[in-house]
Amino acid sequence: MQSLDLSIVTPYSEMLAMGLWWTLIMFVTSSVVSLLAGIAFALIVLYAPKVVALPVRFMTWLLMGTPLLLQLYVIYYGLVQVGIDIPAPVAGIIGLSLHFAVYNADVIRAGVVSVDPGQIEGARSIGLSRGQTQCYVIVPQALRRTLAPLGNNLIVLLKDTSLVSMIGIAELVYSAQLAVSETYSPFEFYLTVAVIYYAANLVLEAGLHLLEKKVEMSR
Amino acid sequence: MINNTYMVEVKGARKAYGALEVLKGIDLCVARGQIIAIIGPSGSGKSTLLRSINHLEVLNDGEVWLDGEQVNRPLKGRAYEQHINAVRQQMGMVFQHFNLFPHLTVYENIALGPLKLKGLTKKAARELALEYLAKVGLADKFDEYPSRLSGGQKQRVAIARALAMQPKVMLFDEATSALDPELVEEVNLVMKQLAAENMTMLIVTHEMRFAGEVADRIIFMDGGVVVEEGAPGEILQNPVQERTRSFLKKHLHNS
Numbered sequence: 001m002q003s004l005d006l007s008i009v010t011p012y013s014e015m016l017a018m019g020l021w022w023t024l025i026m027f028v029t030s031s032v033v034s035l036l037a038g039i040a041f042a043l044i045v046l047y048a049p050k051v052v053a054l055p056v057r058f059m060t061w062l063l064m065g066t067p068l069l070l071q072l073y074v075i076y077y078g079l080v081q082v083g084i085d086i087p088a089p090v091a092g093i094i095g096l097s098l099h100f101a102v103y104n105a106d107v108i109r110a111g112v113v114s115v116d117p118g119q120i121e122g123a124r125s126i127g128l129s130r131g132q133t134q135c136y137v138i139v140p141q142a143l144r145r146t147l148a149p150l151g152n153n154l155i156v157l158l159k160d161t162s163l164v165s166m167i168g169i170a171e172l173v174y175s176a177q178l179a180v181s182e183t184y185s186p187f188e189f190y191l192t193v194a195v196i197y198y199a200a201n202l203v204l205e206a207g208l209h210l211l212e213k214k215v216e217m218s219r
Numbered sequence: 220m221i222n223n224t225y226m227v228e229v230k231g232a233r234k235a236y237g238a239l240e241v242l243k244g245i246d247l248c249v250a251r252g253q254i255i256a257i258i259g260p261s262g263s264g265k266s267t268l269l270r271s272i273n274h275l276e277v278l279n280d281g282e283v284w285l286d287g288e289q290v291n292r293p294l295k296g297r298a299y300e301q302h303i304n305a306v307r308q309q310m311g312m313v314f315q316h317f318n319l320f321p322h323l324t325v326y327e328n329i330a331l332g333p334l335k336l337k338g339l340t341k342k343a344a345r346e347l348a349l350e351y352l353a354k355v356g357l358a359d360k361f362d363e364y365p366s367r368l369s370g371g372q373k374q375r376v377a378i379a380r381a382l383a384m385q386p387k388v389m390l391f392d393e394a395t396s397a398l399d400p401e402l403v404e405e406v407n408l409v410m411k412q413l414a415a416e417n418m419t420m421l422i423v424t425h426e427m428r429f430a431g432e433v434a435d436r437i438i439f440m441d442g443g444v445v446v447e448e449g450a451p452g453e454i455l456q457n458p459v460q461e462r463t464r465s466f467l468k469k470h471l472h473n474s
Contacts, residue, residue, distance in 0.1 A: 116318075118314060118316055118318040119320065121275055121312075121314065121318060122314065122317075122318030122319070122320065123320070124275070124307065125275065125307055125311075125312035125314075125318075125381075126307065126308070126331070126332040126336070126380070126381070127304045127306075127307040127308030127332060128304070128332065129300055129304050130300065132335055136335065137320055140322050141320075141321065141322050215322075
């Protein structure tokens with residue numbers, strides 16, 4: 001039996017740092033895109049004509065009904081077959097963003113519906129257009145109400161960025177796997193990576209908590 | 220333009236929800252600077268009439284005119300949007316439940332319209348907001364959120380928000396019905412002040428005494444028609460119609 005020797009990780013710290021860097025790139029871009037796309041999908045499902053809304057609902061059903069890993073495979077490996085060759089990081093961001101956009105959209109849609117219809121009348125009575133009413137009055141309130149579930153989605157997203165290791169992106173898990181294949185010390189590296197994910201999530205949760213506090217005061 | 224003589228004109232307004240007829244052909248003329256109070260039992264159609272003036276309710280038939288411009292022009296899509304947004308900027312609406320934007324401060328509530336629709340600079344919008352807040356006596360609440368205000372204060376902010384668009388007419392839809400009795404007076408005072416400044420106003424209200432004090436003309440509605448209208452003295456003291464009499468008897472007793 002081998003004993004736990006964390007000093008073996010030290011020479012690989014630069015590699016793991018690069019992995020963390022890629023994890024953060026994937027997380028930050030995908031969270032921004034999935035939030036914006038989530039708002040767009042929610043408004044489309046609620047207000048757009050059926051020709052536009054139905055395809056979005058179909059896509060929602062498809063993306064919720066199949067595993068994220070499979071979606072990443074289809075985007076990265078599958079599309080090559082029909083001549084669409086997307087670089088792995090871009091494929092990763094598209095996959096993560098779309099997958100989480102539909103979950104965010106579902107949450108935001110419920111948030112929009114829960115805003116008092118009087119808010120729309122108040123905004124329209126001043127002369128604001130439909131778009132301005134959504135942009136300045138309804139969506140900001142919907143996002144405030146749905147901060148907690150959206151935050152949960154972000155936490156899941158951060159952890160699920162590990163799946164893009166399967167399409168060859170050298171994020172945290174991938175970097176750890178490389179290190180393990182050289183050192184044959186899986187426990188040390190996977191434990192280290194687990195701690196890094198946990199720490200990153202602690203920071204994220206603290207940030208979300210601050211945001212919730214701030215928003216609470218303005219309600 | 221014939222309609223130019225009136226600030227607001229409603230001709231043959233009809234509205235039905237399915238089989239339920241709410242407005243059965245209403246005609247209404249409001250002169251510049253005139254103050255009209257619309258009274259009547261719940262379900263009489265008075266709120267629907269008021270809301271149809273700025274097209275929050277869409278009439279099935281009839282015309283609404285504001286200062287020589289038809290409000291409910293038969294337009295579609297983008298053209299309708301542009302038209303109605305331009306018209307609504309000229310009409311202030313005050314709601315029973317205030318409809319302030321809870322995520323914005325008092326200042327931001329008032330400045331939103333002027334900033335986004337009239338292209339005011341931040342500085343100009345601040346000054347404008349402060350001016351109207353001072354007018355309703357709430358200059359010290361500039362940076363508060365609506366949740367920190369009492370009902371009466373919320374309604375006064377809502378009035379300031381409508382006034383900041385510098386409307387030609389103000390529509391009040393039971394502005395004091397949701398308020399605690401002791402908060403009604405502060406809102407009524409603001410409305411009286413507006414009346415003294417010759418603002419054209421249409422006021423849907425349950426308060427007969429206030430209607431009598433502030434209005435030039437009172438309209439009594441019941442069952443989707445105007446039953447009786449005239450000067451406050453005539454309507455409140457010597458109503459001709461039996462329906463008006465029995466309504467007032469109940470209401471004056473209660474208050």
